[in-house]
Amino acid sequence: MKKLIYILAIALVFGCKNDTQTNGKLKVVTTTTMITDLVKNIGGDFIEVEGLMGSGVDPHLYKASEGDVTKLVNANIIFYNGLHLEGKLVEVFEKMERSNKTQVALGENLDKSQLIGSDYFASNYDPHVWFNIEFFKQFAKQVTKTLSEKDPKNAVNYIENEKNYLAKLSALESEVSSVINALPKEKRILVTAHDAFNYFGKNYDFEVVGLQGLSTATEAGVKDVRKLAEFIIENKIKAIFIESSVPKRTIEALVAAVKAKDHDVEIGGTLYSDALGNAGTLEGTYIGMFKYNVNTIVNALK
Structure with missing residues (x-):
């Protein structure tokens, strides 16, 4: 530097x-x-x-x-x-x-x-x-x-x-409001790799839980994985999400921890959080990214 x-x-x-x-x-x-x-x-x-x-x-x-x-x-x-x-x-x-x-x-x-x-x-x-x-x-x-x-x-x-x-x-x-309204409020629990979706959650009545904090500079530890695994089981969450700009290994470890306790949870898809998708694709635009994220979340949690 x-x-x-x-x-x-x-x-x-x-x-x-x-x-x-x-x-x-x-x-x-x-x-x-x-x-x-x-x-x-x-x-x-x-x-x-x-x-x-x-x-x-x-x-x-x-x-x-x-x-x-x-x-x-x-x-x-x-x-x-x-x-x-x-x-x-x-x-x-x-x-x-x-x-x-x-x-x-x-x-x-x-x-x-x-x-x-x-x-x-x-x-x-x-x-x-x-x-x-x-x-x-x-x-x-x-x-x-x-x-x-x-x-x-x-x-x-x-x-x-x-x-x-x-x-x-x-x-x-x-x-976006129309798509989200099809998802019952009790199913609006969004578990992701890090806390990037708090404003989304506030606007659309989701409880948002990130494995890492607001910054990906902070690594998630074994304790964090165990605590979140318990949360997923208690709330009967069926899908959690990886993020395109965050390594997926921590979410994969979370899935393994949940399944080790005989609860079935799946990776619901990849969300775009801190970066858009590839240039030239729908997800490569802000509007396309937002639509893609919402459809991915709602379809996985329904």
Whole structure:
């Protein structure tokens, strides 16, 4: 990290470029796949977007490479989640505050009174805010505002794209509610690899239990597995879920622990939590990911 910070400092002094590229488009760098998808929907063909993280990448553990530093230095705008989700990038972002880069930590601008608190996470707030669609709408508004301010000649396009995307998010809310309403409330217990779904649970009346905590940097131990196995048996839970960005071995160990006590539990599928699916697939978009997750959860728990 010290080497990267040194490279960043040198690059900021000697490598900063003009406000736009030679082709006139803003250069935008994003962190998570959810934010990358959002910014592409708002910016369209009027910006150039580079996402640091790809499908299946865990943002809690992600470390910047020298290539990432170059992308950040050459960017006009940097959008990231904040709330310590990208914990290992915090030092890089702090160093860049001294430059003229426009950095927007989208989660930091949410109303803190609406966030889920945590005594066990660095920010004291659960950072997985994209599982509240209303929060994601606020992200969209922040992105539109920032792009419009930095590139006023295309502001009308950004605003139109925002309008269309917000309509899609509203339609998503209606569809998700309809699917979940088919699942009886007593069956709405969601057991996953780590605590990424608390906002989802709060909105749709699920009890959410993660084997690991809010950050995957904290490993689950034998005690955690045994305790959760007892919970699954007591509540007669029929399916639990792995996550695309978290190694599945801990959930497999949990299944084995439950079955060792003569209770039948299955892996209900893979959920997308901290990263979207592969680019070019339905799950590679925020809207597609949300639909896929909800259908997977409801079908497994019915």
